[in-house]
Amino acid sequence: MQPAPSAQNPVYSYELSASLSKVFGDFMAISTFDLFSIGIGPSSSHTVGPMRAARQFVEKLRDLGLLSDVSQIKAEMYGSLGATGKGHGTPKAVLLGLEGEQPESVDVASIEDRVSQICEGRSINLGGTQRINYNHETDVVLHRKKVLPFHSNGMVFSAFDKDSQILSSQTYYSVGGGFVIDETAEGSDYLAEDPRTVAYPFESANQLLELCKEHNLSIAQLMLENEKSWRSEEQIREGLLNLWSVMQACVANGIANGGMLPGGLNVRRRAKELHEQLLSRPEAAMADPLSVLDWVTLYALAVNEENAAGGRIVTAPTNGAAGIIPAVLLYYMRFVPNANNEGVIRFLLTAAAIGILYKKCLD
Numbered sequence: 001m002q003p004a005p006s007a008q009n010p011v012y013s014y015e016l017s018a019s020l021s022k023v024f025g026d027f028m029a030i031s032t033f034d035l036f037s038i039g040i041g042p043s044s045s046h047t048v049g050p051m052r053a054a055r056q057f058v059e060k061l062r063d064l065g066l067l068s069d070v071s072q073i074k075a076e077m078y079g080s081l082g083a084t085g086k087g088h089g090t091p092k093a094v095l096l097g098l099e100g101e102q103p104e105s106v107d108v109a110s111i112e113d114r115v116s117q118i119c120e121g122r123s124i125n126l127g128g129t130q131r132i133n134y135n136h137e138t139d140v141v142l143h144r145k146k147v148l149p150f151h152s153n154g155m156v157f158s159a160f161d162k163d164s165q166i167l168s169s170q171t172y173y174s175v176g177g178g179f180v181i182d183e184t185a186e187g188s189d190y191l192a193e194d195p196r197t198v199a200y201p202f203e204s205a206n207q208l209l210e211l212c213k214e215h216n217l218s219i220a221q222l223m224l225e226n227e228k229s230w231r232s233e234e235q236i237r238e239g240l241l242n243l244w245s246v247m248q249a250c251v252a253n254g255i256a257n258g259g260m261l262p263g264g265l266n267v268r269r270r271a272k273e274l275h276e277q278l279l280s281r282p283e284a285a286m287a288d289p290l291s292v293l294d295w296v297t298l299y300a301l302a303v304n305e306e307n308a309a310g311g312r313i314v315t316a317p318t319n320g321a322a323g324i325i326p327a328v329l330l331y332y333m334r335f336v337p338n339a340n341n342e343g344v345i346r347f348l349l350t351a352a353a354i355g356i357l358y359k360k361c362l363d
Contacts, residue, residue, distance in 0.1 A: 029198045030359065032227060032236075032352035035317045036243050036325070039103035039178050040111075041307035044319040045153050046081060046088030047103075049174025054097025056180065057157040057170050058127045064168065067130050071162040073098060075140045079152035081174065082143040087263055089310055091140045100128040103178065108312050150183075151175055178315050198226035205357055223349040240348050241341060243314050247303070247326035250313050254302025261308045269309075271302040292335055300327035317355050325351060 039048040054075065061067045075094045077085050085091065092115045096106055099114075118124050124134040148154030151173040158169040171183035200215070200222050202208040212222055227236045258272040275298055278291075285291045300323035307313050307322055316325040329347060333339045 029196060029201065029226070029229060030356045031230060032223065032349060033239060035177075035352050035355045035359075036348065037104070037178060037315045038243065038246050038312065039315045039319070040093075040106065040108060040312050041089075041310045041319055043088040044178040044315045045174045045176055046085055046090050047093045047310070048178035048315065048319070049153065049176075049180050050077070050081065050085075050090050050155060051093040051097035051101065051103050051106075052178065053155050053172035053174065053180045054094045054157065055100060055102060055127075056172070056182075057159075058098055058100065060170060061159055061168060062127060066159065066167050067126060069161050069167060070126060070130060070159045071132055072160040072164070073124070073126065073132065073134075073139060074158045074160070076143060076156045076158075077141065078143045078154040078156070079147040081153050081155060082141075082146065085142050091136075091142070092310075094140055095124060098127075099125050108310065111310065148173075177317055178319075196229050198229045200226055202357075203360055208353060208357070218346070218350075219353050220346040220349040223353050227349075237345055240345050243348065244329065244341070244344050246312060247314050247316075247329065250306050250311060250322075251299050251302045251326055251330060253311055254304075254306040255298070257306070257309070261305065262310065263308070267308075269305045271298060271305050274298050274301065292331070295334070296327050296331045299330045300324060303327070317359075 041047065058067070061070060075098070077090055077094075081090055092111060095115055095118050096111065099118075118134055119136045122134055123131055125131045148156075148171065153174040155172045155174065156169065157172070159167045161167055173181050175181055200211045200217075202211055208219065208222070211217070212219060215222070217225070224233065224236060231239070254271045255275045256272065258269050261267045261269055274294075278294055278298060281291065303313060303323035303326055307319050313319060313322045314326070316322050325348075329344055332343060332347065336343075
């Protein structure tokens with residue numbers, strides 16, 4: 001896989017999916033920043049992926065010199081995206097992607113107002129430069145009972161001119177973790193790999209441990225050397241600490257926000273109340289290991305609720321599992337003596353190595 005030029009601006013080409021066989025070839029390189037990326041909730045497959053696909057389609061139109069001729073865009077969601085897309089914010093994500101937004105940088109606080117303006121104003125600004133008419137009833141279609149053959153999270157984007165003649169059409173698949181592939185992957189049992197190699201390739205835990213022993217490296221040190229295939233050490237450390245900063249902000253937001261979660265199921269947010277309860281406990285209670293576990297639970301719950309509310313999170317390695325890594329790191333920073341940012345970097349690199357093994361084992 002070709003990782004990002006920077007941690008904040010990744011180039012996503014594909015991701016592992018249970019329906020894709022032989023995705024990972026022998027000693028294929030996977031980056032820490034492939035596993036941990038900044039996005040928004042509530043779903044890496046249903047929100048992050050569609051936003052990226054929509055943006056890619058507009059960029060394709062621009063590259064083909066067709067953007068100025070577009071009078072209408074139609075986005076059709078199939079399979080799981082069509083069946084559950086509304087609850088996962090898929091239509092919102094598509095609209096924002098068509099306007100050129102990315103999950104890593106979109107202003108989360110402005111999403112609801114922007115979507116309302118698009119729908120009520122009946123116009124959308126493609127790529128931020130080309131304003132066209134928009135009809136929410138016909139231009140984003142959720143096919144609840146239709147599935148594209150290659151993958152359950154399929155999307156078809158079509159562009160039309162003023163005479164309703166089709167200018168371009170493209171099929172995309174949101175295959176997990178926020179990654180998107182296009183229709184060129186159909187019929188293949190593999191996906192294009194990054195031709196670069198890493199210093200210490202491994203395909204199993206045994207290989208990983210043997211490499212560490214042979215070269216007198218910790219797992220984190222080995223991963224750091226592998227990451228240098230794409231970035232400098234300074235960029236790696238900066239990127240990892242940026243991920244950690246987003247994780248901390250996500251927990252803080254989850255603790256600060258109360259009320260009901262969106263989605264119409266009347267689910268009440270609990271992290272704020274739990275935080276207040278923990279703060280009211282006497283200091284002596286912190287000596288109880290079970291009290292520590294309550295704090296870890298709070299951190300994970302805060303992230304999960306922010307994800308459900310559509311907030312900014314770190315996909316680690318999916319939105320649904322995004323609360324675990326920050327919860328463990330916050331436990332480390334608060335309860336482990338002499339904890340520091342260097343420890344955070346070591347943890348993220350080590351966690352990435354384990355995550356890579358899981359991905360390879362699923363093939």
